[in-house]
Amino acid sequence: MKLETLEKYNDIVIQMHDNPDADAVGSGYAIYRYFQAKGKRVRLIYGGRQPITKSNMKLLLQELAIPVEYVQELEAPELLLTVDCQYGEGNVQRFEAQNIAMIDHHNTGRVSDAMSEIRSHIVSCATICYDLLLAEGFDVNADIRIATALYYGLYMDSKELSEIRHPLERDMIDFLHYDRVLVRRLNHANFTIDEMETAGIAMIRHSYDENKRLSIIKSNPCDPNILGLVGDLVLQVDSIDVCIIFNECPGGFKLSVRSCAPDVAANELARFLTAGIGDGGGHLDKAGGFISKRQYEKRYGEKGIESFFFQRVDEYYDSYDVIYAKDGVKDVSGFCKYRKKAYICGFVRTTEVVPAGTVCRIRTLEGDATVTAGEDIYLMIGYFGEVYPIERVVFERKYRVLDASFEKSFEYPPTLITQADGKTRKLLPFAKQCIVQEEVRVFARELCKDTKVFTKWDYEKYMAGEAGDMLCYTEGDAKDLYIIKKNVFGETYEEAE
Numbered sequence: 001m002k003l004e005t006l007e008k009y010n011d012i013v014i015q016m017h018d019n020p021d022a023d024a025v026g027s028g029y030a031i032y033r034y035f036q037a038k039g040k041r042v043r044l045i046y047g048g049r050q051p052i053t054k055s056n057m058k059l060l061l062q063e064l065a066i067p068v069e070y071v072q073e074l075e076a077p078e079l080l081l082t083v084d085c086q087y088g089e090g091n092v093q094r095f096e097a098q099n100i101a102m103i104d105h106h107n108t109g110r111v112s113d114a115m116s117e118i119r120s121h122i123v124s125c126a127t128i129c130y131d132l133l134l135a136e137g138f139d140v141n142a143d144i145r146i147a148t149a150l151y152y153g154l155y156m157d158s159k160e161l162s163e164i165r166h167p168l169e170r171d172m173i174d175f176l177h178y179d180r181v182l183v184r185r186l187n188h189a190n191f192t193i194d195e196m197e198t199a200g201i202a203m204i205r206h207s208y209d210e211n212k213r214l215s216i217i218k219s220n221p222c223d224p225n226i227l228g229l230v231g232d233l234v235l236q237v238d239s240i241d242v243c244i245i246f247n248e249c250p251g252g253f254k255l256s257v258r259s260c261a262p263d264v265a266a267n268e269l270a271r272f273l274t275a276g277i278g279d280g281g282g283h284l285d286k287a288g289g290f291i292s293k294r295q296y297e298k299r300y301g302e303k304g305i306e307s308f309f310f311q312r313v314d315e316y317y318d319s320y321d322v323i324y325a326k327d328g329v330k331d332v333s334g335f336c337k338y339r340k341k342a343y344i345c346g347f348v349r350t351t352e353v354v355p356a357g358t359v360c361r362i363r364t365l366e367g368d369a370t371v372t373a374g375e376d377i378y379l380m381i382g383y384f385g386e387v388y389p390i391e392r393v394v395f396e397r398k399y400r401v402l403d404a405s406f407e408k409s410f411e412y413p414p415t416l417i418t419q420a421d422g423k424t425r426k427l428l429p430f431a432k433q434c435i436v437q438e439e440v441r442v443f444a445r446e447l448c449k450d451t452k453v454f455t456k457w458d459y460e461k462y463m464a465g466e467a468g469d470m471l472c473y474t475e476g477d478a479k480d481l482y483i484i485k486k487n488v489f490g491e492t493y494e495e496a497e
């Protein structure tokens, strides 16, 4: 997406997620100034259950005179542009709009198009906005307030710059002329005295499960961002890998989940804890959620919220098995031999799409995987258009190349994203046909429980299988374990003698 394409709209509302953080405000404000400079009628808003109360955020808005509006109602604007969030997600109040555009860095599976710019490998949304503004020739240093807002967004979303990786993020740090004195003040204004006490009491009253290396903490009412800050701090404890912290808020309970346990994705746990009674989501390591009191009482009656969390967490840990491919298959019982049906599938040689050495993300059915293009890495396009990586030697053993291009249409066209610039490339124009070799066999067994498989490939998280999906490995390589979805397996494999 280019900002220029949005210039055809005159009445523009920029919406940040509920409980806006520094990244949402920095992103929103910079884009606001851009459209203002173009002579548009533009507003910067957010909705949700409560207005901003966090001290650093109030200081930021005040010092930079950022015209943020907290609204509960909105007359459908010509364009609604969400920043640091995506329209329809749980953390964004829903407003009607004639047209919708988005700029975001959260991975929800959505990819960029003419009306959205989604780069989930970038640490802050402010960085994406910075890049979009630069592309339009907009001088972000013309006003120190714009540069400072963008910088502070990046600073806060990158754990005080400790998670900076991308060249664009480095450029931004070097290039922005921001107000150092103000950033310093902001960094020392994260808590009020009252919040410090709230945080202290919460930590003193923590509960701890040694086996799960997990802590559940009930806090007194406070700003939702304070919950996250306490969670971040608690996760630094050497014997805690997962932290759930919650408190009462208007209409229900607010929770924050932090995880550094490889088999517990914070966003997945937040969704699990709030399923059916609220909403939850976020990143792999940080997530949040809300439980509605009305829905909670309908379902759990008088049950205390603390015992609910303990019970639900147990259910979560009991709900799945974990398998590490590097350990191989220890128990082969239950595995049967299958043969891939002889249908024509597509494959792509990575080096025909991008130069060798290019780091790419591919969108698989199992979430994103990172692969480095090379002569020895191919990509397979599966029956339903899913993409997965395969080593050339394995490919050559399993498939025979046919001299024809692969043409098939999919609901979601197979896509590759180059890490450095976040550009998406369609894979189908590069795809060739191949057919499975007669003699290829896999061993597979049905999962009787949800299972997380850590494959030998660099997936951003585990491959998640549900009961009924098939756990497979190729004959002769018990360390190449992977999951094939039930419906895909049924369509593409048959039992072998």
Ligand SMILES: [Mn+2]
Pocket (backbone or CB within 6 Å): 023, 024, 084, 105, 123, 124, 125, 157
């Ligand atoms: Mn952000």
